[in-house]
Amino acid sequence: MRQYHKGRLREMPRAPIWRKPKKNRRRIVDAVCQRLLAFYGKPRLGNPRDPVDDLVFLVLSNRTQFETAKLVFNSLKNTGSWDAVAQLSVKTLERKLQIAGLANKRSRQIKRALRRISTDFGSCRLDKLRGWSEAAAQDYLTNLPGVSNKVAKCVMMYTLGFKVLPVDVHAFRVSSRLGWTTRCRADECHDDLEALVPPELRYAFHVGCICLGRAVCTPHRPQCLSCPINQFCVYFEQHEHEFENQT
Numbered sequence: 010m011r012q013y014h015k016g017r018l019r020e021m022p023r024a025p026i027w028r029k030p031k032k033n034r035r036r037i038v039d040a041v042c043q044r045l046l047a048f049y050g051k052p053r054l055g056n057p058r059d060p061v062d063d064l065v066f067l068v069l070s071n072r073t074q075f076e077t078a079k080l081v082f083n084s085l086k087n088t089g090s091w092d093a094v095a096q097l098s099v100k101t102l103e104r105k106l107q108i109a110g111l112a113n114k115r116s117r118q119i120k121r122a123l124r125r126i127s128t129d130f131g132s133c134r135l136d137k138l139r140g141w142s143e144a145a146a147q148d149y150l151t152n153l154p155g156v157s158n159k160v161a162k163c164v165m166m167y168t169l170g171f172k173v174l175p176v177d178v179h180a181f182r183v184s185s186r187l188g189w190t191t192r193c194r195a196d197e198c199h200d201d202l203e204a205l206v207p208p209e210l211r212y213a214f215h216v217g218c219i220c221l222g223r224a225v226c227t228p229h230r231p232q233c234l235s236c237p238i239n240q241f242c243v244y245f246e247q248h249e250h251e252f253e254n255q256t
């Protein structure tokens with residue numbers, strides 16, 4: 010597997026999980042997902058149910074605190090409709106987005122995305138994507154201004170009923186530590202993880218990783234001893250001795 014690392018194309022080792030026989034691999038993936046499901050359930054994590062609501066909310070949430078993004082989202086919703094938001098001047102939108110940061114860039118992206126949706130579907134609604142194929146829906150969404158692969162997959166998973174697997178920083182960190190990917194960036198491992206996690210378990214894995222990543226599998230000093238999936242984790246296996254004094 011070749012990928013760019015620090016600007017150079019390098020041969021990367023296969024993730025440890027892929028070196029296991031298929032049957033063991035399936036058993037481990039199933040067990041991890043089921044444990045995450047048992048611990049954290051299937052929360053929506055604040056994602057609105059309407060696809061356009063979710064799309065705007067996710068664009069606003071990127072690198073912005075949840076509460077701040079929610080505040081700005083509510084202020085946009087109070088405009089009346091997304092079609093009305095699409096008609097606002099960039100300056101007005103920019104003022105509304107000020108507290109969320111990156112107002113200049115985001116106001117333009119949101120306005121252009123909403124106008125494109127309105128032109129393509131007759132109004133600012135994305136419900137028709139439910140009848141599209143997964144590839145076509147993803148292609149449409151990722152071609153909207155400011156919509157990354159991760160945002161597109163989140164909209165598809167949270168609101169359109171597609172069984173895709175968005176990989177955010179938490180899912181990436183947990184997957185890397187579990188030994189499920191050796192990729193360098195979250196946006197590079199969507200396909201690898203979708204090949205590993207069966208469609209019916211992807212939602213539970215995604216939200217489970219976010220919950221685990223926020224409270225237990227934190228970037229620094231993960232709380233491995235209280236982690237529900239530590240018996241399947243390569244990181245824990247390699248660092249177990251460091252936790253011995255904590256027991």
Ligand code: SF4
Nearest residue numbers: 226233236239242245
């Ligand atoms: S055992 Fe530790 S490193 Fe592994 S997933 Fe759990 S918290 Fe993260």
